[in-house]
Amino acid sequence: MKYAVTLSVLTALLVAGPADGQNTDAADIARQAERIATYQGDDGRARVAMEIIDKQGRTRMRNVTILRKDDLANNVETGDQRFFVYFHAPSDVRDTVFMVWKRQVSDDDRWLYLPALDLVRRIAAGDERSSFVGSDFYYEDVSGRSAEEDTHLLQDTTDTYFVLKSAPKDPSQVEFAYFVSYIHKESYLPVQIEYYQSDGTKYREYTAEAVETIQGYPTVTRATMKDVLDGGQTTLTYSQIEYDIGLSEDIFTERYLRNPPRQYLGED
Incomplete structure (x- = not known):
């Protein structure tokens, strides 16, 4: 497997990993990978440049800010999360907002605010595996897929x-038959994920192309999702990443869809 992370990134991964012995239980590895990929700090913020290249080689750009907050009960994480994705550019999507309440024991809630129509649209659970604003990422990719939704088999262990x-517990809810994840043994960060159809055809591929340690957390700073069948791809480049900034829960409510918290968006 080709691994595009540079030597400096590999070094960052190695020094950021857990000091204790490594876990070889597949379900536990999947849970740890989910935690590392999506639960860094109690909350976080990042600016993201999205480059969408279609199968004809035409390029479109999107610029967004992602805010995230983990739910706590008695200062203990519940596993539930809230996401607020604000679109800065281009002008035709500016002020569009995508919001997610991610839940561990029930369906996630998702909203999309369309400023041109002044319309808040609920996104049905069945639509979470559809394209996110015309990109090669799906709505579910933005907030992450729970490890509890799949069964997991440790297929191989390499030096790295x-x-x-992983196969879905409810195949009727997804378009893939299974996916294969390459999880870094030291950091538990998923660095490549390949999605397969029932006939064994690979049709999507996620790659973490750059990783940095930020505030002590191994953090993906560039990632690409490829449509293997038609040749399109979307690359996300992250900047201005911060953790534990003290975001209020109020931000992640419907009233902020129309009035986004600009002090956290770099527009105050």
Whole structure:
């Protein structure tokens, strides 16, 4: 497998990993990978440049800010999260907002605010595996997929990776038959995920192309999702990443869809 992370990034991954012995239980590895990928700090903020290249090679750009807050009960994380994605550019999507309440024991709630129509649209659970604003990422990719939604098999262990094969517990809710994840053994960060159809055809591929340690957390700073069948791809480049900034829960409510918290968006 080709691994595009540079030597400096690999060094960052190695020094950021857990000091204790490594876990070889597939389900536990998947849970740890989910935690590392989506639960860094109690909250976070990042600016994201999205480059969408279609199969004809035409390029579109999007510029967004992502805010995230983990839910706590008695100062203990519940596993639930809230996401607020604000679109800065281009002008035709400016002020569009995508919001998610991610839940561990029930369906996630998702909203999309369309400023041109002044319309808040609820996104049905069945639409979470559809394209996010015309990109090669899906709505579910933005907030992350719960490890509890799949069964996991440790398919291989290399010097660098745990290789997991994961299949959905409810195949009717997803378009893939299974996916294969390459999880860095030291950091537990998923660095490549390959999605397969029932006939064994690979049709999507996620790659973490750059990683940095930010505030002590291994953090993906550039990632690409490829449509293997038609040749399109979307690359996300992250900047201005911060953790534990003290975001209020009020931000992640419907009233902020129309009045976004500009002090956290770099527009105050």
